[in-house]
Amino acid sequence: MNNQMTHQIELLKTDLSQLLPIKDRFSAYKFSTSKVGDDVLEFPKEDIVPVLRYFRESGRFDVLMDLCGVDYPERAKRFEVVYHLFSTKTMQRLRIKCQVGEGESIDTATSVWDSANWFEREAFDMFGIKFAGHPNLRRLLVHEEFVGHPLRKDYDADHQQHCSVALPVHFDPTHSHLLPSAKGHNLVPLNIGPSHPSTHGTLRVMAELDGETIARANVELGFLHRCFEKMAETHPYNQVIPYTDRLNYCSAPMNNVGYCKAVERLLGVEIPQKAQAMRIILAELSRIIDHFVCLGANAVDLGALTAFFQLFTYREQVYNLFEKLCGARLTVSLTRIGGMAQDAPPGWFDDVLATCKNIRQGISDVEGLLSQNKIWIQRTQGVGAISAEKAIAWGYTGPLLRAAGVAHDLRKAQPYYMYDQLDFDIPVGTSGDCYDRYLVRVEEMKQSLKIIEQVCKNVPSGDYTIRDKGIVLPEKKDVYGNIEGLMNHFMLVIKGLRPPAGEVYDATEAANGELGFYLVSDGSGRPYRLRVRPPCFAIYQSFPEQVTGGLLSDVISILGSMNLIAGELDR
């Protein structure tokens, strides 16, 4: 850790020192900037609510981007609750850490941000951290019969516990305010999912109906909780990459890029230009195919099957590009820490350009099918509208936030790789309804095509990966061809890639919004903790509120337009 602090954290120090309720305890506050440049603030857990409230009310940070726990069994106070705040105005970030001992509790942040609700439930579920005053501190991801808290270091990763029965229809005391007009009426309970065509197999929506109107709604998640974070802790850094593929499996390469970028930032390495170019192409291609699935499925759910078939034709063409690159179609695991797994085959970039041309045609076909389609408009316009302020408060990012009129995109706000040299626009909507979300996605696909074409026409020359012997495996010809290569390979496999001890939070703009990775390294060959900040988790949290008071059929439109990918929602 160096002692250099950024301007932001100096400012915060001055500000907080004047905050009345914490003045006498101010000496316990620790302000620092980590080696990789993250601002970190540590203080006693008693002050968490006043400090968060101050940050929110002063407008310094308007988004609670993430909240998670970390377990350090050897410490006197075992758990650390980590908050990641973000400002959509200044684009600055802050990490807040509070220590909580076993059996102790920390005040809930739900009084400041409603969006803290699920994040705190998850921390309770995974670690058993208690949040005092939380309105509904129940398990969120693992099933209700589960004993213990799986992300604690003393819980075995492969200790399964069976679940005997699914829960009956139930409602949260917080999320599901009964619609005032429905009071005293006879309400019909309705269960949708998890096995239901429009819940994409893994989401469960429970509602109480007053006629056709949703009087109360609740959701249950965790049906695809595949223990990503625990698996990451038990695998070497490079072996985590295939698991990241399966977070948002509709746009797998994008997760590879996000994860590798976080590890590379902790390692302090810069990947070569060519690798950056390939990652941008992959990321934008996957953004396009992700939107394909979202729009296609959204349309199918509303009864328009043609768009789905049309879009899947072009999705297959992108799969062909992936296959040419690595042999896999969907879960490609193409990146490695330090660059790419291998170089693109000859002519691949030209193939990409040719495919882009086809996709452009495909997008305009689908626009022709949907944009002016009366039924489509009636089913989506004015449905699920959300204001910009509310969207920010819920922690919306990505197309849904932009549809609500906030021109926030990490590719512009905090440009990484070569995005600052590329010419593209950020489409925004006005009302945040399902139709705007559709329009934003369509336009985003066109902008992505523009990006891909720019990169493909100017592919930088050079290597596709760095050649640091401590990070990247040697090429196969060296492993089999000379003793240095063989030894290098052996050492790296046995000892593993070891980033320095430290932590990093790094985010990329994924198809659904901000995909963040919070990585804690203890200097060993495996991540000590890898937390994913999944974009649709925050979005889905607002779902019960969004559908209450609306029609039952709108539930399907809204669910489809949110593009909930259970892989990243439940992890």
Added chain:
Amino acid sequence: MPHDNSPSVTGHNSMPLAQPGQAPSDAQLVDSSKSFAFTTRLDDVIAWGRKNSMWPMPYGTACCGIELMSVMGPKYDLARFGAEVVRFSPRQADMLIVAGTITEKMAPVLVHIYEQMLDPKYVISMGACASSGGFYRAYHVLQGIDKVIPVDVFVPGCPPTPEAVLDGVMTLQRMIAEHHPRPWAKNWKRPAWMKQLGTGAPV
């Protein structure tokens, strides 16, 4: 008694159409075509119908579900195998395709869906996760759906290519056509730890 399975064509009253070494006359042909029959065993006709009209119930939970979309999609087109009538209601389907990871939380739902399907019913386990838990040797992942429901065909891959899924469907078709014995389905019982749906404690 040995029995020839292959359908055979015979004329009216089992009369030979023509004398050996002699072509039938036109009048004979016209007459006999009115009474052409197709003999086979009833079981085989039913199996033939069954294997060519399987209605899938796609239980897509994860990445494999996306590949299953490709299987249904325009390029691979499962309809060519008579299995395009996708039903999300288990009561209308006879081929359960479990595509994706089944977690411990999901297992009771899967069993419930399987129980709701009417006989004869077949199960295809698509992908590594459904077949064995895959690379999720993890606290919340069921280590293979065959722990809770009987499986007819396992399709390997993570996710399997659409070709592999089509091969799985064709394997199942072959099993049906050949009357392959299915003791796993016949002797299936709901796992001891699982309760009837709707008996869970209120939250």
